Amino acid sequence: MVPGPVGLGVDFVQRSNGNSLLGALQHFARVWNQSVKPVIIVGSKVKLARALQQLVPFAEKLGAAVAVMPDAKSFFPETHPQYIGTYWGNVSSPNVPEVVETADLYIYLGPVFSDVTTSGFSTLVQKSKMIRVLPERVKAPGVEFGSVCMAEFLERVVERRIAEVEALPVAPGREEMLSMRFVLRTFQRMLRESSAVVVETGDAWFNGQKLHLPKGVPYEFQLQYGSIGWSVGALLGMALAFRGARRCLAMIGDGSFQMSAQEVSTMIRYQVNPIIFLLNNQGYTIEVELHDGPYNNIKNWNYKLLIDALANSEGKVKSFVCKTVGDLEKGVEFAEENQDYFIFLECLLDRDDCSKELLEFGPRIASSSAMPP
Template sequence: MATDLRTSELKEPVDVAEYLFRRLREVGVRSIHGLPGDYNLVALDYISKNGLKWVGNANELNAGYAADGYARVKGISALVTTFGVGELSAVNAIAGAYSEYVPVVHIVGYPSTISQRNGMLLHHTLGNGDFRVFSNISREISCAVAMLNDAHEAATLIDDAIRKCYLLSRPVYISLPTDIVQKKVEGERLKTPIDLNFPPNDAEKEDYVVSVVLKYLQSAKNPVILVDACAIRHRALNEVHKLVEKSGIPTFVAPMGKGAINETLPNYGGVYAGDGSNTGVRERVESADLVLSIGAIKSDFNTAGFTYQVSQLNTIDFHSSYVRVKYSEYPGVRMNGVLRKVTAQMGQLSIQAGPTPNNEIPQEELLSPEPTITQAWFWPRLGQWLQPEDIVITETGTANFGSWETRFPRDVTAISQVLWGSIGYATGSCQGAALAAKDLAAEAGADQVPRRTILFTGDGSFQLTAQEVGTMLRNGLNPIIFVICNEGYTIERYIHGWDADYNDVQPWDYKAVPAALGGRPDQLATYVVKSRQQTEELFMDREFVDPKCKKLRFVEIYMDRDDAPKVLKMTAEAAARTNAKLE
C-alpha cells in the first residue's frame, strides 16, 4: 500500500471522528442526540471514548427537537443521523432551529467516498446515483455545509462549521463518510481552541453609531426598551442586562423574548405584542418617543397578528449584523459593542415609569364559584408557583400564549417555538433542555442540583412526540410535565374548523404513558388535576415542588375545550384573516 506523504507528516495524528467529537466537547457539548444507522455506527464508537454521552432518541425528528432544546440551554448542541432516511426525518427540526436561530451541529453518517464516486445503487438512496441531493436540501437550512470527502481538508472544515454554528447561531451540516471516520488529521490543532469571539466592529464606525444613538437617547423624554429573541440567540444578554439595570428605562419583552430579562426588576414592564400586550403595556410602548428595539423578530404570532404600532421614526433597532437608527442603517455593526458603549456613556436620562406586571389573578376569576381550571386563572397562578432559574417550555398554542400572562421569577429560561411553530416540538425540546440542565449541573460540581425543567403542552401536541418521555426516563431526567387535556387542537379550532373532526384527537390515558414507556415507580410520579383546588394542592405538594426530587413528575391537567387565552383568540382571528386573503 502506498504511503500518503501528507499523512506521514502529521505531528499528532488523530482519527477524523475523534477530532470532531473533541471539538464538540471543547465548545460545550456534553451529550449527543440522534439515532444509529449503518452509515454512522463506527463514528458513534468515538462518542464515549471522548468523554461525551450518547442520548439515543426515539426517532430523528424528536432528536432534532431535543438538540434544539439542549442548545437553547447549553449554548450549542450536536445531532447524529444516518444518510437519507435519518437526516430527512430530522429536517423539520433543523429547519425550525434555522428559523429561530438555534446552533445545532448536524452530523450525517455517509456512504463511503468510493461508493459516492461510483454512483453505487445503495440503500437509503434515491436509486439514481446522486449522493448530493440530501445535502443540497440541507444547504437551505444550514449556515455551513461541510462535506468531509477528503481527510486532508476535514479538520479545517470541521473547525469552520462549528465556529459558524456558534457565531451565527444557526445549524450546520457535516457529512462523515464511513471511510473517512478513521482517516488521520493533525491532532496538534486541538491545542488551539476554535476562536468563538465575535469579530470586533470597526472602531470608527462603532463610535459613530454610538454617538448617534446617544444623541437620540439623551434627548428623549420617555424612552422604552423592547427586547426580543435575537438578543438571546446572538448572545447579547450581558450587554442588555447592564443597559436595562443601569438606565432604569422601562423595559418590555416581545413574546419570543420571554426570559431575556429579569422580570423582577423594578423597570420590567411586561409583554408587548400589539393588541396582545399585557395590561397597560401597549399604551406605554406606543406613546414612547424612542424605542430601543433589541433583537426584534416581527413575525405574526410574535406581534399578535402584526398589531405592532411602533413607528420606525421613533425606533433604534439593534441586531447581530447591523444597527438601524430610524431610517438610517449601519451594516456590519454588531449590537454587543454598541450596547456596551451606550451603557457606559449615556449619563442621566429622562425616565417615565411604565406599568408593573404582576401575577395577580383577575378579580372575576377569584370571585367565580366554578371549580373549573380556566386559562385566565391558571397562568397568573403559575407565576406565583415558579421558582428562580426554572426552565419553562411551552408548546405553541394555549400554553405559549397563556405564558404571556405569567410574570417569571429571576433567571428563568423560557423555551418556545413561536416562529416555526412545529406541533410536538415542546416535548422533544423538554428532553434536550432537561439534559442540558443536568450537564450544566454536573460541570458545576457533584453537589449542584439541576434546574427544574417544566413542560406545558397540549394533549394533541403531546401525541406527536410522546416517545421522548421514554428517552427522559432512560437518561435519568426528572422534568415536570403538564399535559393540558382540552380535547384536541385548540389553536387550530380558533383559526378554522371549530367542530371539525380534523381538530379532534383520540383521548389517551396520559398518566399511563410514562409507565407504558418503561418508567418504574421509583422513577416517576403521576397526577390528575381537574379543579382549582386540586391545582393548589399540587402546587403545595413537597415532592412535586422540590428541585431535588429525582422523579419525573407527570400531570394530566384538565381545561375546557372552548377555553383559551384571550390573546390566542385574537391572534387566531388575525391568522384566519391572513389565510383568507385572496391577493
C-alpha cells in the same frame, strides 16, 4: 403686602375614611390577584394629589410596566426599568399601545380623559378592566370608594403584602374546576431563578408570553414553523443539558403531546426531573381558531395511566389528573417537595377556555394564509 404665589385653591382630602380606604384596598387586592398582565398608567392628577413621591415605591411593589399619559411626562423616572413610554392613543411611544391594550388590568393613577389626552379618544382600553385611583376616591367597574386619599392609598399598597399571590387571597375554592387562568398563575408561582421554560405551539404561545420570568431564566418555544409536538423532545434536551442546574417546566397542549409522547420514556430512562403541565382541552385549539372542523378533535387518552405505564414502576415519576383547583395544588405541592421527581400534571380544561390573544390571532392568520402569493 408682598405678592406671593397663589395656592391651588383646591385641597383634596389628605386623610382617608378608614372604612372606605380598607374597602378600596381589599377590592384592589382581589382584582390584582386575579390579573395576569397588569399595567400602570400615570396621569396628571397625581401631582395635584401630592402623590409623586409614592409613585416609584408603588410601581416597584407591583412590578408592572409603567406608562404615562402625555400630561404626566416626567412624573415617573424615564430611566427606571419598568418605564415603557407615553400612552397617547394612536400617537403613543413605539410599542406602548401593544403593552397597554393587551393588559388585563389597567391601573390608572390620576387620569384626565379628554380628546387631547387620548388623541381623539383613540385609546383602545376597556372600562371593565380599569381601576382609577383619583386624588380623593378609587373607582372600579360597579363600585366606588369615596374619601380615599391617593397618596395614602398608594402608601398602604406598598406597606401591605398586597402584590403577593398569597396576600388577601381570592383564589378559587379547592373544589372549583380548573381554568387556564389559575393554571397560568400556578405555573408563574413555581418559577425560580433556577428554572427553565419550554412552551409548545398553540394557545400556550400566548399564555407563555404572559409569564414574568425571573432573572436569567431561559425560555424556548417554536414560532417560525409552528411545529406541533416539538416541545416534548425539546424538553428532554433541555432537561439533560440543565441536569443539576435548572429544573425545566413545560406547558404543552394535549394534541401536541400526542405527536411525540414517547420522548417521556427517555426522560424517565435518564432520570431527569422536569414538570409537564399538560393542557387537556381535547383538541387542537389553535387549529379550531384557524380553520374549524371535525379533524381538530382528537382521541382523549388516559394520560396518567400512560405515564405510569412508561415508568413501569421504575424511577422517580409521579403523575396527577387535575380536575379541580385542589387537585392541581396537591400535584404542585408534591413537585415542590420532591425536586428530583419527573412530574406530570394533566390539567383538564374546558374546550373553549382559550386566550383572547388566540381569538384575535386565529382569524388574522387564517385570512392572511388564504391570500394568493
